[in-house]
Structure formats: C-alpha cells, structure tokens
Amino acid sequence: MLQIGLLGLGVVGSAVARGLRERASELDQRAGMPLVLRRVAVAHPDRPRQVPVERDRITDDAWAVVRDPEVDVVVELIGGIEPARSYVHEALRLGKSVVTANKQLMANRGRELMEAAEASGADLFFEASVAGGIPVIRTLKESLAGDRVREVVAILNGTTNYILTRMDEDGLSFPEALSEAQRLGFAERDPTDDVEGHDAAAKLAILASVAFNTRVVRSDVHCEGIAKLTQREVAYTRELGFALKLVAHARDLGEAVEAAVYPALLTSTHPLASVRREFNAVWMRADGAGELLLYGRGAGGEPTASAVLSDLVAVARNRRAGAHGRVACTCYHRKPVREAGERVLAACLVLRVTDRPGVFAQVAAAFGDEQVSLHSIVQQNRGEEADVLLRTHPAPERALRAVLHRLHAMSVVRGCSPLLRVIA
Numbered sequence: 013m014l015q016i017g018l019l020g021l022g023v024v025g026s027a028v029a030r031g032l033r034e035r036a037s038e039l040d041q042r043a044g045m046p047l048v049l050r051r052v053a054v055a056h057p058d059r060p061r062q063v064p065v066e067r068d069r070i071t072d073d074a075w076a077v078v079r080d081p082e083v084d085v086v087v088e089l090i091g092g093i094e095p096a097r098s099y100v101h102e103a104l105r106l107g108k109s110v111v112t113a114n115k116q117l118m119a120n121r122g123r124e125l126m127e128a129a130e131a132s133g134a135d136l137f138f139e140a141s142v143a144g145g146i147p148v149i150r151t152l153k154e155s156l157a158g159d160r161v162r163e164v165v166a167i168l169n170g171t172t173n174y175i176l177t178r179m180d181e182d183g184l185s186f187p188e189a190l191s192e193a194q195r196l197g198f199a200e201r202d203p204t205d206d207v208e209g210h211d212a213a214a215k216l217a218i219l220a221s222v223a224f225n226t227r228v229v230r231s232d233v234h235c236e237g238i239a240k241l242t243q244r245e246v247a248y249t250r251e252l253g254f255a256l257k258l259v260a261h262a263r264d265l266g267e268a269v270e271a272a273v274y275p276a277l278l279t280s281t282h283p284l285a286s287v288r289r290e291f292n293a294v295w296m297r298a299d300g301a302g303e304l305l306l307y308g309r310g311a312g313g314e315p316t317a318s319a320v321l322s323d324l325v326a327v328a329r330n331r332r333a334g335a336h337g338r339v340a341c342t343c344y345h346r347k348p349v350r351e352a353g354e355r356v357l358a359a360c361l362v363l364r365v366t367d368r369p370g371v372f373a374q375v376a377a378a379f380g381d382e383q384v385s386l387h388s389i390v391q392q393n394r395g396e397e398a399d400v401l402l403r404t405h406p407a408p409e410r411a412l413r414a415v416l417h418r419l420h421a422m423s424v425v426r427g428c429s430p431l432l433r434v435i436a
C-alpha cells in the first residue's frame with residue numbers, strides 16, 4: 013500500500029480526503045495498490061470539520077507526519093513558502109515522494125526542491141499547482157515529450173476572468189464586479205494577488221519552465237493586473253470585436269524565453285476569447301501537434317483534488333514499477349528570460365480625447381516620435397470628446413511605454429487605458 017501523510021485539511025485537503033474515501037476502489041485499481049490516508053497535520057486540530065478523517069489521525073505537528081517512518085508520500089496542501097518548503101524539503105531528503113498544489117513554492121523554490129527530489133530518487137509532482145483541475149503539467153511533460161512547444165497563452169486566474177466577463181457582458185464597473193466575485197466566493201477578501209496578476213504570474217513561471225525546459229522563476233515574470241481597467245475600455249474594445257482578458261503569455265524564442273502576465277485584447281476568433289466567468293484555459297502552439305487547447309476549472313476543492321489524486325496514482329505506479337523520479341526535473345536548458353522592455357508585440361490603447369481639429373495629429377506624433385508604427389485608428393464620437401482605439405504594429409515594449417508616457421502628458425488626452433497587447 014501507499015501510506016499518505018497529508019499536510020493541510022482546508023479547501024483542497026478536505027476534497028483530497030473525501031476523494032480518497034469515496035473513490036477508493038477505482039484509485040486502488042488504477043494505482044495497483046491501496047492509497048491509505050495515514051496521518052493529517054493541520055494548524056488547528058480541534059476545529060470541527062466535515063471530512064472523513066478520524067480525530068486521532070489529526071495532529072498539529074507537521075514534522076511528526078513528515079518524519080513518520082510509515083508515511084511513504086507527503087501531500088503538501090498548506091500553501092505559502094514557509095513552513096511548506098521546509099516540510100517538503102525534509103520529506104524529499106528522507107526519500108519520500110511529495111505531491112503539492114503550491115504554486116508559490118514551485119514558482120520560487122522549484123529548482124531547489126527538484127534537486128532534492130533527484131538526489132534522493134523521490135517523486136515530486138505538482139500538477140495541481142497550475143490551473144487546478146486542468147491536466148496541463150502532465151500533458152506538457154509526458155504527452156508532448158515528443159514535440160517542441162513554442163508558445164503558451166493562458167487564462168490562469170478565475171477571479172480576474174470572472175470580473176472581466178461581468179464587466180464585458182453586464183456592464184459592471186471593476187469595483188462592482190469585484191465585490192460580486194467576493195460575495196460568490198470567487199475572490200478573496202484581499203484580492204491583490206489575483207487582480208494584480210501575481211497569482212497568474214506564479215503559475216506562468218511553472219508552466220513556462222515545463223513547456224520550454226528551462227527554469228523560469230516568479231521574479232522573471234513581468235506582471236500587470238486589471239485593477240486600472242474601466243468599463244468604458246472593456247465596452248469599447250468589445251464594440252470593435254475584441255475580448256479583453258488577463259492572459260499569461262510565454263514564448264520560446266530559441267536563444268531566450270519570454271514570460272509575462274498582462275491585460276490583452278484577443279481577436280474574437282481566438283480560442284481563449286470565449287472562455288467566460290471563472291473558467292481557465294491553456295492554449296499552446298507546438299511544432300508537431302500545432303495548436304492545442306485545454307479548458308476547465310482552474311480552482312476549487314474538487315477540481316484541484318482531482319489533480320492531487322492523479323499525482324498520487326502516479327507516485328504509486330512508479331513505486332510499483334520501482335522507478336521513482338521517472339518524470340523528474342525537465343529544465344535541462346539554461347535560457348535567459350528576456351527583459352520586459354525588449355519584448356516585441358502589437359498593442360492597443362484606448363484614449364478619450366478632446367474632439368477638435370489637430371488632436372489626431374498630436375496623438376499620432378507621439379507614436380511617430382518613438383518609431384512606433386500605427387496599424388489602425390478607430391474613433392467614436394461622444395459629444396465634446398471622442399474614444400479612440402489605436403492599434404500598433406509590433407513594436408518593442410520599451411517604445412510603447414514611452415508613447416504612453418507622452419500621451420499621459422498631453423492636455424487633449426482626457427483618459428488613457430493601460431497598454432493592451434494584441435493576441436491575434
């Protein structure tokens with residue numbers, strides 16, 4: 013049998029405990045051995061819980077669970093970097109396999125933990141750390157092992173996608189959509205991590221590392237959120253046939269890679285344009301397979317537990333085959349991650365300008381002065397003012413930012429959206 017030490021019995025941990033109980037016979041058959049929940053560590057052991065775990069299996073001493081000689085695999089579902097990192101490191105040092113859903117841990121300390129796993133020949137699986145129930149890590153590591161992935165565009169944060177959907181489809185303002193998301197449990201009381209893009213950036217660091225076989229850490233990922241977007245910009249870009257989404261975008265350029273999270277305009281035919289509400293999706297382009305799309309629930313107890321349980325089955329299968337560490341670290345390249353300013357992308361800006369002669373010329377000059385060439389300009393009059401959407405040809409991000417700076421300084425420019433990259 014495979015004896016499991018579970019750290020954390022919150023949203024995901026509870027769903028894992030339930031899954032182990034309710035799907036025991038299928039899991040045992042797929043794993044080739046019984047998966048047994050031996051011990052559980054939590055912060056507050058006496059808290060009442062609706063989970064099928066006997067009280068005498070629960071402790072507040074995570075070290076005792078990690079070091080229990082009967083525990084074969086540690087499932088880390090505490091979150092954050094410390095003390096989770098110390099527990100995971102110790103488990104691996106002792107030769108125990110580890111399954112984790114912890115994006116912060118893997119995005120910041122993945123290398124060190126992968127090395128510890130390799131040194132002891134243990135498995136370290138983290139399918140649930142990116143896009144919850146969507147099986148993207150194993151798809152990349154195993155199903156696409158014969159291919160070469162060049163680009164990933166993903167919606168990795170359900171909270172921001174929910175907010176943007178409500179702003180787009182129902183005319184809500186950003187604060188209205190956010191408070192609704194909080195009321196429905198899609199957003200935390202402190203939504204900073206989600207709305208500023210930090211959550212998606214941690215997931216993208218992991219995804220890009222696995223997709224391009226080179227280490228990308230959280231601090232490599234440039235990140236802009238959605239908090240500055242207004243209803244007007246969302247509505248106007250929709251009128252022009254775009255979907256405004258917070259995307260995580262990574263490319264393998266051969267000698268270097270890029271990874272960034274930002275609000276982007278997707279053309280209406282892009283597969284991610286129709287991903288609504290709290291759903292997540294990962295679009296990939298590979299040399300052989302071409303375009304691929306994975307879609308599903310990127311968070312929530314049950315979807316995330318689905319990924320954790322799959323990892324446990326993988327650990328058990330490896331154990332049966334005597335082949336620990338079979339799908340170990342795949343970051344065998346050492347490619348630099350490009351600075352944000354060096355990225356070359358087409359972008360849009362939505363401006364509100366004073367509607368009088370000469371204004372267009374002034375605005376266009378700001379682009380010309382920075383050597384940014386314009387692809388199209390669409391104007392909609394709104395009385396004394398006009399909304400203008402300016403779309404550029406691909407240009408270095410540094411130049412686009414300089415244009416933005418010039419526009420902000422112009423008295424005729426009454427409002428200016430953040431930089432909206434265009435993903436065709």
Ligand SMILES: NC(=O)c1ccc[n+]([C@@H]2O[C@H](COP(=O)([O-])OP(=O)(O)OC[C@H]3O[C@@H](n4cnc5c(N)ncnc54)[C@H](OP(=O)(O)O)[C@@H]3O)[C@@H](O)[C@H]2O)c1
Nearest residue numbers: 020021022023024053054055056089090091113114311312
């Ligand atoms: N929730 C999701 O939808 C989701 C989706 C994907 C990935 N994840 C990841 O899954 C992990 C768990 O998330 P969650 O939402 O389940 O968190 P959660 O509901 O806050 O649960 C955290 C659990 O960890 C326990 N804990 C905290 N500190 C501990 C310590 N020092 N020792 C032992 N136990 C400790 C808590 O104990 P008490 O119950 O006693 O307080 C609680 O049971 C995180 O890494 C998260 O990023 C979550």
